[in-house]
Amino acid sequence: MPTYEDVVETVVDLFRKAETELSDDVIMALRRAYEEEENEIAKINLKNILRNVKIAKEKRIPMCQDTGLPIVFVELGRELCLDFDLKEAIVEGVRKATREVPLRPNAVHPITRENSGDNVGIRMPIVDVEVVEGDRLKLTVMPKGAGSENCSALRMMLPGEVDKIKRFVVEVVKKAGGKPCPPIFVGVGIGSTFDGCAKLAKKALLRNVNEMNELELEILDAINELGIGPMGLGGKVTALAVLIECGHCHTASLPVAVNVQCWANRRASMVLR
Amino acid sequence: MEVITPVSVDMVRKLEVGDIVYVTGELITARDKAHARILEFIESGRDLPFHINAIYHCGPLVRKDGDTWVVLSAGPTTSARMNEATKVLLKHVDSVIIIGKGGMDVKEELRGKGVYLAYTGGAGALAANAIRRVRNVYWLDLGMPEAVWVLEVKRFGPCVVAIDSHGNSIYEEVERRVEENFRRMFG
Numbered sequence: 001m002p003t004y005e006d007v008v009e010t011v012v013d014l015f016r017k018a019e020t021e022l023s024d025d026v027i028m029a030l031r032r033a034y035e036e037e038e039n040e041i042a043k044i045n046l047k048n049i050l051r052n053v054k055i056a057k058e059k060r061i062p063m064c065q066d067t068g069l070p071i072v073f074v075e076l077g078r079e080l081c082l083d084f085d086l087k088e089a090i091v092e093g094v095r096k097a098t099r100e101v102p103l104r105p106n107a108v109h110p111i112t113r114e115n116s117g118d119n120v121g122i123r124m125p126i127v128d129v130e131v132v133e134g135d136r137l138k139l140t141v142m143p144k145g146a147g148s149e150n151c152s153a154l155r156m157m158l159p160g161e162v163d164k165i166k167r168f169v170v171e172v173v174k175k176a177g178g179k180p181c182p183p184i185f186v187g188v189g190i191g192s193t194f195d196g197c198a199k200l201a202k203k204a205l206l207r208n209v210n211e212m213n214e215l216e217l218e219i220l221d222a223i224n225e226l227g228i229g230p231m232g233l234g235g236k237v238t239a240l241a242v243l244i245e246c247g248h249c250h251t252a253s254l255p256v257a258v259n260v261q262c263w264a265n266r267r268a269s270m271v272l273r
Numbered sequence: 274m275e276v277i278t279p280v281s282v283d284m285v286r287k288l289e290v291g292d293i294v295y296v297t298g299e300l301i302t303a304r305d306k307a308h309a310r311i312l313e314f315i316e317s318g319r320d321l322p323f324h325i326n327a328i329y330h331c332g333p334l335v336r337k338d339g340d341t342w343v344v345l346s347a348g349p350t351t352s353a354r355m356n357e358a359t360k361v362l363l364k365h366v367d368s369v370i371i372i373g374k375g376g377m378d379v380k381e382e383l384r385g386k387g388v389y390l391a392y393t394g395g396a397g398a399l400a401a402n403a404i405r406r407v408r409n410v411y412w413l414d415l416g417m418p419e420a421v422w423v424l425e426v427k428r429f430g431p432c433v434v435a436i437d438s439h440g441n442s443i444y445e446e447v448e449r450r451v452e453e454n455f456r457r458m459f460g
Binding site: 041044045049051052055056059061062063064067082102103104105106108115117145147150167170171174177178179180181195203222225226229230231232233235245246254262263264 | 281291293331332333334336345346347348350351353364372375376391392394395396398399400401402415417418424431433435443444445447450451452453455458459
């Protein structure tokens with residue numbers, strides 16, 4: 001049975017890992033982009049990204065100074081019985097990670113804009129708990145940078161506008177231009193409710209970025225037709241993946257959320273038993 | 274090409290969009306809150322504690338080792354947030370380079386006196402490699418990311434001249450093409 005300390009240490013380890021090294025699927029997508037790109041300026045930027053990723057891993061330092069907002073996804077086995085406050089352990093893990101990784105203190109009060117200094121605050125870190133079968137506790141951290149998050153959008157579309165979803169997603173990316181640090185990953189939530197589709201869009205970003213279905217590839221092609229390119233300086237590769245998650249919705253609704261993720265698609269998971 | 278700061282008007286006028294440059298010398302970081310305070314100083318006629326010649330849109334991740342600050346990761350932040358403040362600020366400087374990411378809407382204000390250099394967003398570890406030391410820090414009360422860090426850099430780059438002092442902007446060209454491509458696809 002995992003202890004309070006196990007959870008604290010795991011959260012620290014996961015943030016360190018997510019901040020300093022990208023997963024293999026993301027690196028593979030970035031390398032492929034470098035090979036495919038022909039524009040010289042685009043190639044320089046992709047090379048900078050790949051060199052940066054290598055340095056961060058070797059030196060064990062955060063690849064981006066925006067170490068993001070702490071988001072933690074929890075899969076809690078229903079047979080598990082924890083004798084401590086899981087949320088409190090995660091909060092402590094974030095505090096410790098901020099000191100030790102270290103993470104840039106990014107969390108501020110939304111109105112006074114006062115920085116809490118430890119990435120902890122009102123409803124921060126963001127913790128998403130899902131109860132699953134079995135006796136395991138899976139923790140996934142996703143430090144989310146603001147440059148890309150700020151370019152995200154949500155639209156309550158009409159039920160008859162299913163064929164306009166692609167246009168909406170491409171429009172969001174067009175409007176974002178170079179701001180979200182392309183090449184980006186595009187998480188899309190279709191259905192559910194106003195809040196539900198946003199959560200689906202975010203969760204979609206946890207998937208393997210090289211496994212896409214026909215619709216996802218079709219939207220990806222349309223995005224890359226735009227020519228925004230790495231860092232918005234022009235080129236073939238604007239997005240590396242489009243990842244869609246669906247949820248049933250009301251017959252009168254069609255909520256669609258687009259969560260934009262920069263090239264630094266940082267996430268790390270661990271299972272505790 | 275190497276750009277040495279402080280930059281002169283003659284130097285910035287030599288740069289053209291598409292040029293690849295490396296910056297050596299002193300940079301000051303500034304983002305939203307620092308820009309707001311710089312404008313407060315200017316408007317109230319107070320002298321700034323630092324010289325504005327090479328601005329880097331960056332909120333670095335910094336660690337204090339004893340008495341010295343060490344920059345761990347320091348990539349650029351989204352420059353467009355500083356559009357409006359920069360338009361005012363540029364009236365008060367004679368020559369300038371601005372380093373950031375994602376582009377800006379200050380083409381006219383840069384005319385004849387400054388350039389905007391695009392550095393790879395998110396390349397924080399790579400950027401930190403080119404930072405030799407922290408010379409000073411001002412306005413730490415704004416928080417680590419928002420403070421003004423005076424950095425000594427050596428061959429910081431490669432950066433791309435994305436807006437030059439002659440009225441050219443790569444972003445405008447790209448945006449025009451992107452708009453055409455979007456209309457071709459979706460009407």
